[in-house]
Amino acid sequence: MLKKTAIVGLLTIISPSFMAQNTTIPVYLDESKSVGQRVQDALARMTLEEKVAMLHAQSKFSSPGVPRLGIPEFWTTDGPHGVRPEVMWDEWNQAGWTNDSIIAYPALTALSATWNKKMSWNYGKALGEEARYRKKDILLGPGVNIYRTPLNGRNFEYMGEDPYLTSKMVVPYIKGVQSNGVATSVKHYALNNQEMFRHTSNVIIDDRTLYEIYLPPFKAAVTEGDSWTIMGAYDMYKGQYASQNQYLLNDILKKEWGYKGVVVSDWGAVNNTEQAIHNGLDLEFGSWTNGLSAGTKNAYDNYYLAQPYLNLIKSGKVGTQELDDKVMRLLNLAYKTTMNTKKPFGNVASEEHKAIAKEIGEEGIVLLKNYGNVLPIDLNKGNRIAVIGENAIKIMTVGGGSSSLKVKYETLPLDGIKSRFGNQANVQFARGYVGDIGGEYNGVKSGQDLKDDRSADELLNEAVELAKKSDYVIFVGGLNKSDFQDSEGNDRKSYGLPYNQDNVIAALAKVNKNFAVVLVSGNAVAMPWIKDVPTVLQSWYLGSEAGNSLAAILSGDANPSGKLPFSFPVKLEDNAAHNLGEYPGNKEELAAGKGKDQKNPINIRYNEGIFVGYRWHDTKKIKPLFSFGHGLSYSTFEFGKAKTDKTIISQEDKITFTVNIKNTGKRAGAEVVQLYISDLKSSVQRPVKELKGFEKVYLNPGEQKEVSITIDKTALSFFDAEKHEWVAEPGAFEALIGNSSDEIKTKVKFTLQ
Known part of the structure; x- marks a missing residue:
């Protein structure tokens, strides 16, 4: 079997106009009702077995809906740069289709290198159209893990070393894809910053570094981009695997950030039923269980959120509160994707x-x-x-x-x-x-x-x-x-x-x-x-x-x-993770053979803390081979003197910086105005400067434009781990504007009261 046909059932039989006129139509199919009402009605009609079935895969890339109620199955697909070809139902081998070839888009490093938010939207929209045409409901991407070491084999799928740049580039990508009724699945949440020992490592990191460097792109993806799903990572954090992690999934994602979407496991990232139930996972894919040897009819029945979950409920060892929450999230996703009658048809290779x-x-x-x-x-x-x-x-x-x-x-x-x-x-x-x-x-x-x-x-x-x-x-x-x-x-x-x-x-x-x-x-x-x-x-x-x-x-x-x-360091030792942190893991544990299996994970300490990339180069005054934000043109550009609309601001104020840019060359071209902020006196150690704004401006020869960038106190803040809150300390700051992190053209000071 190559692929089972999706069950559409009542959804395609009953037209919206008929539903609006006929009061006997179930609420969950009535588009005149709110999504919340429809979800609650569908949930009330589902059996315990149907609910549990929705939580795990039925094939390599699909999960079941509820055939009895006409709720379609979900079809997922890699990846962030183009829609993956079809594989066999139970295997990674090719299905042998002749109509699953697509356009490959540039890798996400290339997209991020445009520093152009409009390009990110165009990318997402086009990719989403191809996914929609191929009848995919969840696109497994984009990746926003921070570039910690240049040895990471998967860096090409991510958006670089800076949390602000990544945050601003990922949001329009998400909105572009989801405009097609296809969900994104932002990955890999969180701290999956290397491939070596990705299944058998435990990351040790302080809360300030976690919140300032590694979490911002994920937060932007769910709070600004409204990514309908998010994918858990393979690695461990606080001794729990990321796809079943209380602190990451429940405390931060669902409670602190108020996330209402679906948490999807990475393929093979789940290994404990009770942790998967209680620690925030909603949809399980790719688990490495040998269900057939356990006597089940289907290997997928032996997934952690499958028969083992059902057995715990029926034995009274766990309740159904978590189950209903997971199913409601999946039903909400269905109304945005599989049961969305207003989504476009998409197209491929146009x-x-x-x-x-x-x-x-x-x-x-x-x-x-x-x-x-x-x-x-x-x-x-x-x-x-x-x-x-x-x-x-x-x-x-x-x-x-x-x-x-x-x-x-x-x-x-x-x-x-x-x-x-x-x-x-x-x-x-x-x-x-x-x-x-x-x-x-x-x-x-x-x-x-x-x-x-x-x-x-x-x-x-x-x-x-x-x-x-x-x-x-x-x-x-x-x-x-x-x-x-x-x-x-x-x-x-x-x-x-x-x-x-x-x-x-x-x-x-x-x-x-x-x-x-x-x-x-x-x-x-x-x-x-x-x-x-x-x-x-x-x-x-x-x-x-x-x-x-x-x-x-x-x-x-x-x-x-x-x-x-x-950043491009001159040599590997100029990179903070290799100079001060642990890569690929603790040396003593490496020597002792740890990291070979999940029972003996290796610890990886991010000793460099917040000093990642240009933050490290600036602080230690290590000249890079090529700096973050660097890039030349066939034209030349002249920066005027930076101006600000105010020099003293309160905690509630916004402040705008303006600079004039002129194309002084003979060719039309584009320059990226980069705004960095420096805290001139702080009670904690801070980087010399941090990116907090950018705009790409297109200019003909001799043309000049005024570029304005507005920030608020979030651009001035650091994360206070003891208070567990962002703090902007009163005092002197400096705005630095240039066209790379080591080419600052103009500065202006201001004070936060």
Whole structure:
């Protein structure tokens, strides 16, 4: 069996107009009634067995509704960058459908690098349309875990190191997806900041760090974005697994933040029935139980929130208060998704979706360095273009874990460059290095044969000879989505580039000065060759339109405007988690073999506290390779002097900062105005500055605009763990405005009374 047909039942038989006229129609189907009334009526009609059945999976990606009442089942899907292909009912293997190919959108690191909230909405809306067209009810994303270490294999799925940037970028994404009647499932809540030991670790962190760094994106997702579901993580916190965690799910999420949505487990994240009942979980997926050996008809009956839950109720060991709360949350979700008769039909792989993917890619690419203005390519200086590097020809939409996709097409960098320059220039390719020649994940195959038996010296010599006789050299390298690189399940083994790329880059830099390195990755990498390479582009994983987005930047058809969503340290030891914290876990426990199974979890202490990313670099005065917020343009921009509407504010006031931005270059382009706040005197240790506002502004040559950013006391506050509240201490503050965390252009002081 490939997929069971969803039971629609009475919902599709009875029209809304008939329901409005006929008083015999059950309340739960009567759209003239409030959702609250309909939920209560449906709940009252359900048997105990029907209620429990709703709480757990019936297949790899679906959970049952109530067939007797015409309440449809829920269908979930990965992932945050595109709708995952169909798999077998009980297996991860492909279902073999021929109509489940989609558009792959840029990875979330690329989206965050746009620093453009409108792009985030466009992304969410387009992705939600594809999910809706594919009849999905819950999209398992976006991911908002904070970038703590550049070795985390899953960083490419997240939005960077800063809680404010992530919070502001995730909200429009959620609203865009859910405008289609498809729920988002913001993940992984919480503290899943590495893949190594993700199932067998216990995070030890102070409350201030938890609230200031790791929780804000999740809070914004549920209180501002109204994400209809949220996904629990794998790791432990306070000795309880995150998907069944009293403090995270009940105390913070449901009580403190007032969350009314559904908590979904990550696949395989549940391991205790009573904790799952009492500690906030609502919907269980993917548990690793062998139900068939227990004599049940269906393995799913043996899930923790299945027959074991039912047995506890029937034996009188637990009541039904928690059960009814879980079911009410699921019914509320149903009225927004499966039973929402007003949701649009969606569409897949439309021209609009292709354009959105391309535009996000263009805006997300970050020009890290452009010494001597090597880019954009000027064919008046010569038309021989050498493209070198495996990543120019390697499909990147397949692999990387659960976000792996089956796409209608993927324009590779070499193809995009040939398409853009081929009629005007002689574009030639050399491999340069051999990395991962594979290309398969869960049965989806890239169809590529990248086998190359030549030696490293042969590959290098070919690349160098091509570079010598070319006018421009574009090296396309970086990481890929193989295991131990940018991929779910394992972290990177080192900070450097794999596959001898450093040697290739260094050799190419010696023979051609019109040289640009394009790094395809979702993580920072070491660059020992940086002083010798004039131009570097951070290109991310850009999805179906990758090659076209890159070619637009190389040619100057699009002016780069991306900004880094995380810092690039010079070396791994410059990162706070590796300098002061514990990674991948406590050294003594590692030596003792802890972390091998869930009975012996390894502790991971976040000793660096709130000093993550640029907060650490600023405080310790460690110069990064490239700073958070950094990104160049083919144009230049001039910042005027910052002004404020008031210099003394009360706790209830808002304050607005205004700065004039002028495009002083010859090309139209965009600049990101970044507002950081510094507490000049505090009773607790605080970062030198923290991002608290940003706006992307588009300007034609010579054009200038006034940009205003307004904040209130929340931007001045720190979390007081003893009082368990946010505190804005009276005193002197400074607003710092610039175009990266280490390029502050103008400052203005003010006082909080």
